[in-house]
Amino acid sequence: MKKNDIDLSILGTDKETAGRLADGFAVPEEGKEKIFRQSLKKYRQGADTAAAGDSVQGVERYRRPVWGRIAAAAAVVALAAAGTGTGLLMLKGRSLPPAMSELPGGEEVTEVPEETEAPATEAPTEAPTEAPTEAPTEYLRELEILSDTMRTITDEDHIQIIYAGTEDYRQNGPARLDREKYIAKFRAAADTEALNTPELKSYIYDIMLNSLHYFDTISGHHIFISAGNNIETDFGFDQVNHYSWEEEKDEDRGFSWAVYNYDGTHYDVNNQSMAYETFVSSEESIGFNLGTNDWMMLNTAGENVSSIQPDSSTLGITSNTGFAPQLPQSHLHDLSAWQILSVTEVNGMECAEIEGDWWKGHYKLYVDLHHGFLMKYDNSDGDHYELTDLRIDEPVEKKTFDPTGYSGTDIFGNPVQ
Amino acid sequence: MTDSEYRSLAEKSPLKAQRALFDEYYRYVYAIVFGRLRNNASREDIEECVSDAFSEIYRCCGNSSGHDGELRGIVGTIADRTAIKAYHRLSSRIRPDSSIDDGSADNIAAPDDVESETDRSLMRQKLLDCIAELGEPDASIILLRYYYGRSSGETAAELGLTPAAVRKRCSRAAEKLRKRLSDEGITI
Structure with a gap:
């Protein structure tokens, strides 16, 4: 603002x-x-659907082909301009090329070859089991230096970039940076000038965006304090076997929630009201191999756009868990606005200590150099976040939800049995 | 418009009935949806949600089984429910959420925090009273610019003014509003 x-x-x-507001003042009417x-x-x-006897339109929305799901949501996530608003990533509706404009009704994408649907059920089950260790099969890519100006592209070009990134992931697994090479440079840096090169800053930005590429399983605990919320969360996430859970509580305010994703079903649970919402979720991990500068671009209207975040959201991992891409985009996309102060250990992880400014004020954060996790964060607004008790690539319990005593609805508010 | 008025119009022409319903309640539905989604959705998402709400409103009003009396209550409920679902869909959560990246935490009220919610409700009404005192078109300029986030050009198009007139009136009205709010002890 x-x-x-x-x-x-x-x-x-x-x-x-x-x-x-409606009765007494003007309301925008241009649309x-x-x-x-x-x-x-x-x-x-x-x-028409009701007449045809199909009562599962809502389910169909979540079962359309992977490519169709990406494109039908317009495949872009809006990030408000840094000077005006939030960094929370949301799906943003866009005008699509005419052939894709019917997608929100759940129709097939006619312009995409049919074979693109098949890999959605095949490839993801293989690639993640091969890629994650630091064995020679690791799929490495070059680090791009983050540009200080965003390029402008058409919506169609943007969709093609995402599509290419998805296909690359399906065929090759998650692309990674050569962490040994860059972490050696962090350790060898003699002073802050040597730490604050565009290369090392771009490494931080990139590994945070792509932190999902650097583990198969993770569990841990985090705390998030902001504006009267004091939320403690335990979580577990298995990208290979496609299940996850989060259990949150805010004891000061008496809240307790949970999210469970397993066997292709998502449960969003409110333990106060003993209610839950459920819907079909993806049983496949959708990953993206994108270049550093592909994550933030301008569309032809001059607005920031970004790629859809990886499947951690549909697997129930929140935007606050330390490996979501929102924070680097909101805080770190402008390399001139932050500095690396040191390399230090936080909660058992080797981290870069970073200080900078963004629209909410001043902040300090610590990024794990090996996986891109946000380990700790504080800003001048009094927000605090900390990630602890991390277990990476160890077996994670598959927690399930027992709905006994709860009332359940689907996302349309209809009761579920 | 009452439900029976809608149904008797729909018997003659469903399209005319839907148009009449849309025209009567568009501003109300838009304001409800915008209020729910303004912090976490784009303009296009908000418009899409408004259209979702109206398609559901047509469906509910078209069922003869239901309601009678004024439609505003039903319309408002459907709009609010649709917007909340959109919020959840967009946020992937059904319960209050907050993130390091946004300011939405500031608007989350604890479910049993009735007193605070009452205070906020009174504050909202007082704020609108102060805005209304600016008179038109200044009150609408302030809301279009600072609440709905429209540019000077867009605001000018909405109100039939020139962008230059909008900018001049906006800066004077904003100054007047700040002073009025300060006199009332309201900080925003």
Whole structure:
């Protein structure tokens, strides 16, 4: 937000205020006609589907081909410009090339060769079991120096970049940087000038973005304190066998939640209200082998776009767990705004100590040099995060959810049996 | 519009009935959806959610089994529910979430924190009172610029003004609003 802006965000979130806004003041109407047309189309599609006796449209949304799922969500994740807003990555609707414009209804992508669907069920089960150790089969790629200007591309080009990255991952497994080479340079750096080269900074940025590539299984504990929330989380994540869980509690506020993903099903559980939501999730890991500069680009409207985050989200690992790509994009994409201060140990991991500035103020963080995990973070807004008790590539318990005593709904709010 | 009015219009022309419903409630639905999603969705996502809400509203209103009386309550409920589901879908969570990367934690109220929520509700109404005192078009300029995030050009197009007029009025109105809020002891 700019210095002279007025923060009216408090106005959101209740219907009474929305009613007053609607009745008493202008509401944006530039998209009104398009919205009306879309609403009619969706209503008619829903009516046609119901008439055909297909009552699982919602499930179909999650079962469409892997490529279709990426493209139908428009395959881009918006990141607000650093000067104005949040770094939280969300799916962003985009105008797609005409051949893909029908996808949100669950239809097939006609322009993609059919054989692209088959690898979605085959390749991912093989590559992760070969890649993760530091044996000679490790698939290495060159580190790109992060550019200080973002390039502008069309939406179609962006989708093609993601598609190429997905295909590369399917065929070759996760691409990694040569960690030994770069960590040796960190250790050998005689002073902060030697630490703060574009190369070493780009290494930090890149390994954080791609930290999912550097382990098969992980479990641990993290704490996140922000704006009155004091959340402690235990988590476990097995990328090879496609299950994960997170159990969170905020004792100060009396919250307790959990997420479980296994056997292709996702459960989002609220232990206060004894309610859960469930939907079909992916049984396949979708990885992306992307270049450093492919993660943030501008579209032709001049807005930041980024690639969809890897499948950790559908496997239930939160944006706060130390290997999600949001933070490097929001904090580290501008190499001139942060400095590496030292190499030090944090909670058993060899880390780069980093200090910098972003839209919320000043921050200090510690990044594990071997996997790109965010080990610790503090900012001038009082936010604190810390990752502890890490176990990497050790067996992770497969926790399941017992719905006894809980009321369950699907994502449309319909009760589940 | 009442439910029976909608149904009798729909008997003659479903499309006209849907259009009438859309025109009557578009602003309300948009404001509800925007309020829920403004911190974690793009403009396109918000528009998509509004269209999702209306397709569900048409479906509910088209079922003769249901409701009678004014439709505003049903419309509001469907819009809010659709927006919340979109929020969850976009955030991959159903419970309050917060991230190092955004400010959404600031808007999360504890479920039993009634007193704080009441205070916030009073604050919202007071804030809107102060904005309304600016008169039109200044009140709408302030909301379009600072709440809905529209540019001066977009705001000008919405209100039938020139961008230069929007900028000039916006800066004067913002100054007036800050002073008014300060007099009321409201900090935003």
